[in-house]
Amino acid sequence: MTTSVAFEKARAEGRAALVGYLPAGYPSVDGSIEAIRAMVEAGVDVVEVGLPYSDPLIDGPVIQTAVDAALRAGTTTKDVLRVVEAVAATGAPAVVMSYWNPLDRYGAAAFARDLAAAGGSGVITPDLTPDADDTWIPAAREHGLDTVFLVAPSSTEERIAMTTAACRGFVYATSVMGVTGTREQVGDAAAGLVARTKATTQLPVAVGLGVSNAAQAAEIAAYADGVVVGSAFVRRLLEAPDPAAGVTAVAELAADLAGGVRTR
Amino acid sequence: MDTRPDSGHVLSADRPGRFGPYGGRYVPEALIAALDELDREYAAAKQDPAFTAELDHLLTTYTGRPTPITEAARFGAEAAGGARVLLKREDLNHTGSHKINNVLGQALLTKRIGKPRVIAETGAGQHGVATATAAALMGLECVIYMGEEDTRRQALNVARMRLLGATVVPVTTGSRTLKDAINEALRDWVTNVATTNYVFGTVAGPHPFPTLVRDLQRIIGVEARQQVLDLTGKLPDAVAACVGGGSNAIGIFHAFIDDPEVALYGFEAGGDGVATGRHAATITAGSPGVLHGARSYLLQDEMGQTIESHSISAGLDYPGVGPEHAWLKDSGRATYEPVDDADAMEAFRLLCRTEGIIPAIESSHALAGARRLGERLGPEATILVNLSGRGDKDVDTAATWFGLMDDSESEGGR
Known part of the structure; x- marks a missing residue:
């Protein structure tokens, strides 16, 4: 399934899509596959597979801790592709979330080719704006991959239009100015940003950063096409006494959030 | 400005x-x-x-600019192959660098x-x-x-x-x-x-x-170029600076970029030696990639993960380098070489003893580079060194390195 189909399906059901993030390689490569499978079975519509990076500059402490552990355990870009393959086999679309340097190092064209071969749907690039680099978009287009770029509350109208024109699949709207991590409240800026973004594109707009519970998911589902949850899932794994308990906790949260995106 | x-x-x-x-x-x-x-x-x-x-x-x-040029005559004669060594005294700025x-x-x-x-x-x-x-x-x-x-x-x-x-x-x-x-x-x-x-x-x-x-550091080279001309009647043969991120080096290099007869040398932190893998010699041993928002050389593994750098000098202990240095390297306008911890500390000691100036350990890498250049270029050469900072902050590190805390007051050893 592609991300577009997943968003259309949710729209047809009169709800927002639930997008869940987990990094590949935590608590182990196989452990991350298990946790993601459980997330999908419990109601996550689109999976973001995090590619661990040594300098994750828009991630807060929760995701930093998990990706540090994944890197120390030796997780490679090939492992990330293996996780993508396993997720794609569940039928849920898998997009990779990656900082630019690991993809640059792998080679934009080679990564696009290998990700497509693994059944991946696209890539979210948190530190690559469409105007930063000439190599990624052509490589992704050639292999039919979604290019998901971020818009922020500080983005000008001109930049939002430039960004959404380069997006395929969906647009990622960051709800607040800040790094990843759960927050008590998702900023008022999010609704305004979604409206400004929708004024420029027909693509679905998903909102991320700070969402951790069903009530917040429901609040965002009222105005956005998708709700992205990352740190809250990762925290379930970090706080679990053992990997099996982590998988259970992830599934419980996914079920709870799946209820949230259906309340609007 | x-x-x-x-x-x-x-x-x-x-x-x-x-x-x-x-x-x-x-x-x-x-x-x-x-x-x-x-x-x-x-x-x-x-x-x-x-x-x-x-x-x-x-x-x-407030800062005290222009900073002077000091002729390091004893250092040049005794430690740099007899070359004429001129120090741009950025160490005399307010706050020490x-x-x-x-x-x-x-x-x-x-x-x-x-x-x-x-x-x-x-x-x-x-x-x-x-x-x-x-x-x-x-x-x-x-x-x-x-x-x-x-x-x-x-x-x-x-x-x-x-x-x-x-x-x-x-x-x-x-x-x-x-x-x-x-x-x-x-x-x-x-x-x-x-x-x-x-x-x-x-x-x-x-x-x-x-x-x-x-642009804000460019004043170092603009002043130094004129000061060297005033003092010697010609441009220096070489300019030496230490390179971590590279701001003092770009600062002194930039006014000389259009003077092809002036060789520009950046000295990176070689740590325990480039061969050991424990160093911060980004241009010497790194490869192009993206770190901290810019494309440049960096120390990275085959997956594009940043490799930790090592140097006795905290100010040079960085696995990246400014993009203009990457371009100066590729275009051949500037040359970059590593200086390991031991060579930097020897230059540190020599400047203290020959000139009565305690340099920052960062700047000591440039001084070690100047010694090397002096040996290569000979007594006719004039070498301008950016003495980017003073060493007050490094006294503990140096005292440990040279064993000065021992009762025996041994010299020169670790």
Whole structure:
């Protein structure tokens, strides 16, 4: 399934899509596959597979801790592709979330080719704006991959239009100015940003950063096409006494959030 | 401030802030507006006589510019193959290094933009001290991010920053050094960008920082070029500077870029030796990639993960380097070589003993490089060395290295 189909399906059901993030390689490569499978079975519509990076500059402490552990355990870009393959086999679309340097190092064209071969749907690039680099978009287009770029509350109208024109699949709207991590409240800026973004594109707009519970998911589902949850899932794994308990906790949260995106 | 136009050969016109294939802006969209604002305000400030006059006034009356050139006659004769060694005395600046040149300009820009808070990263602490100083002078709130490992190595500078009213945040992620301090400062900036300006300390990072910091440090070379001409009647044969991120090196190189007869040498931190893998010789042993918002050389593994750097000098202990240096390297205009810890410390000791000047360990890498150049070029050569900082902050490290804390007061050994 592609991300577009997943968003259309949710729209047809009169709800927002639930997008869940987990990094590949935590608590182990196989452990991350298990946790993601459980997330999908419990109601996550689109999976973001995090590619661990040594300098994750828009991630807060929760995701930093998990990706540090994944890197120390030796997780490679090939492992990330293996996780993508396993997720794609569940039928849920898998997009990779990656900082630019690991993809640059792998080679934009080679990564696009290998990700497509693994059944991946696209890539979210948190530190690559469409105007930063000439190599990624052509490589992704050639292999039919979604290019998901971020818009922020500080983005000008001109930049939002430039960004959404380069997006395929969906647009990622960051709800607040800040790094990843759960927050008590998702900023008022999010609704305004979604409206400004929708004024420029027909693509679905998903909102991320700070969402951790069903009530917040429901609040965002009222105005956005998708709700992205990352740190809250990762925290379930970090706080679990053992990997099996982590998988259970992830599934419980996914079920709870799946209820949230259906309340609007 | 020197506002002459850039040398045309280093900037490509298709994208702002590109040096050949290097530089650019690889940052989260959330930071683009702030970088655009900084770029715009800087462009306006450069053209504003009131701004440049205020900066010039501060550089003269507060920093103590122009800094002198000192002829290091004994060092040249005894330690550098008889070459004529001239020291550009950035160590005599207020706060003890060249960092103040950049910080005063950026603090004035912060006031012009109207933000009440500045943040900065620091490695050796020199940029942190300079930023805390400018913040105190201009009434700005100041938060400094410093790797926990560096707060230990440079405890004196932590105390100095706190005396100046800054909050020092020890960074406990990753390698706990400069690289991680930059990550943490960027996280603060993306969160607090509405009220906060990031006073970046070196010629790395996303556009406009490599250009902005270069322009503010360019005064080092502009002064030195004229001073050397006045003193010797000709240009130097070589210019030597240490390179971590590369701000003091770009500062002294830039005025000589269009003088092809002047060789430019950047000396990177070789740590335990490049062959050991424990070093910070980014250009010598790294490869092109993206770190901290710009494309340049960096120390990375085959997956594109940053490799931790190692150096006795906290200020050079960085796995990246400014994009203009990457371009100067590729274009052949400048040459970059590693200097390991032991050679740097020997040059440190020699300058103390021959000239009565205690250099920063960072700058000692340039001095070790000058010794090498003196041996190669011979007694007829004139070598200009950027003495970028003074060594007060390094006395503990040096005393440990040379075993000066022992009762026996042994010399020269570890």
